[in-house]
Amino acid sequence: MSNVPIIAIDGPSGSGKGTLCQTLARHFGWHLLDSGALYRLTGMAADRHGIALNDELAVAELAKNLDVQFVPGADGEPTLVLLEGDDVSGELRTEKTGLLASKVAVLGAVRDALLQRQRDFAQLPGLVADGRDMGTVVFTDAPLKIFLTASAEERAERRYKQLKSKGDNVNLATLLMEIQARDKRDSERELAPLKPAADAIQLDSSGLGIEEVFERVLAEAKIRLPSL
Numbered sequence: 624m625s626n627v628p629i630i631a632i633d634g635p636s637g638s639g640k641g642t643l644c645q646t647l648a649r650h651f652g653w654h655l656l657d658s659g660a661l662y663r664l665t666g667m668a669a670d671r672h673g674i675a676l677n678d679e680l681a682v683a684e685l686a687k688n689l690d691v692q693f694v695p696g697a698d699g700e701p702t703l704v705l706l707e708g709d710d711v712s713g714e715l716r717t718e719k720t721g722l723l724a725s726k727v728a729v730l731g732a733v734r735d736a737l738l739q740r741q742r743d744f745a746q747l748p749g750l751v752a753d754g755r756d757m758g759t760v761v762f763t764d765a766p767l768k769i770f771l772t773a774s775a776e777e778r779a780e781r782r783y784k785q786l787k788s789k790g791d792n793v794n795l796a797t798l799l800m801e802i803q804a805r806d807k808r809d810s811e812r813e814l815a816p817l818k819p820a821a822d823a824i825q826l827d828s829s830g831l832g833i834e835e836v837f838e839r840v841l842a843e844a845k846i847r848l849p850s851l
C-alpha cells in the first residue's frame with residue numbers, strides 16, 4: 624500500500640467530496656474509492672433482508688458478503704450498481720439510503736468488515752478516496768488529506784438542486800434537517816467519527832465553485848505529492 628499515492632478526501636454530506644474526487648481521479652487517471660457507497664449498499668442490503676439496523680453481527684455479515692457489481696456505463700453514461708443482481712443505481716443515492724448508511728456506519732463490526740475491502744482499492748498509479756474516515760482510519764499514511772466542508776445551509780441547497788434536477792420531489796427544509804441529523808450521527812459516533820485528521824488541510828467550500836475547489840486541491844497535491 625505504501626508505494627501507492629493516495630489523496631484522502633473527508634467531509635460531511637453535500638460538501639462536494641464526490642464531485643471533487645471524481646474530477647481528481649479523472650485528472651490523474653487514478654482509481655476512485657467511494658467508501659460511502661459501501662455503507663449505503665450495506666444499509667440497503669439490511670433493509671432488503673429485513674435485518675434490524677442495530678443487529679451488529681447480522682449486518683456485519685451482510686457487509687462482508689456484499690454481492691455487488693459495478694458495471695461501467697457506455698460512453699458518458701454513469702456506472703450501474705447491481706446489488707444481488709438488481710440495478711440499484713438510483714436508490715443508492717437517495718437521502719433514505721444515506722440515512723440507512725449512517726445508521727449501519729456506527730457499528731464497529733460493520734466498519735471492520737469493510738476496512739480491507741476499502742484498502743484493496745489502493746492500487747497503482749494512485750487512489751482518490753472519498754468518505755468520512757479516509758484520513759483518520761483507512762489511509763492514515765496518505766500524503767494529502769483534505770477535510771472538505773461547507774455550511775449546512777449551503778450543503779442542503781446543493782443537495783436540493785441535485786435531487787430536483789433528477790426529478791425527485793424534495794423539500795429544502797426537510798433536506799436541511801436530514802443533513803443536520805446525519806452530521807450529528809456521523810460526528811458523534813464513537814468509532815471513526817467524522818473529524819479532520821491532525822494533518823488534514825481544511826477547506827471550506829461555501830461560496831467556492833466546483834472548479835475553484837478543484838484548483839485549490841490540485842495546488843496542494845502538487846506540493847504534497849512532488850512526483851505529480
Ligand SMILES: Nc1ncnc2c1ncn2[C@@H]1O[C@H](COP(=O)(O)OP(=O)(O)O)[C@@H](O)[C@H]1O
Binds near residue numbers: 634638782784834836
Ligand atoms: N463547490 C461547489 N459549489 C456548488 N455546488 C457544488 C460544489 N461542489 C459540489 N457541488 C454540487 O453539490 C451537490 C453535492 O455534491 P457531492 O459531490 O455529491 O457531495 P458529497 O459527496 O460531499 O455528498 C452536487 O450536485 C454537486 O454538483
Ligand SMILES: Nc1ccn([C@H]2C[C@H](O)[C@@H](COP(=O)(O)OP(=O)(O)O)O2)c(=O)n1
Binds near residue numbers: 641662721
Ligand atoms: N468512510 C465512510 C463513508 C461513509 N460513511 C457513512 C456515513 C454517511 O452518512 C453515510 C453515507 O456516506 P456518503 O459519503 O455516501 O454520503 P454523502 O454523499 O456525503 O451524503 O455512510 C462512513 O461512516 N464512513
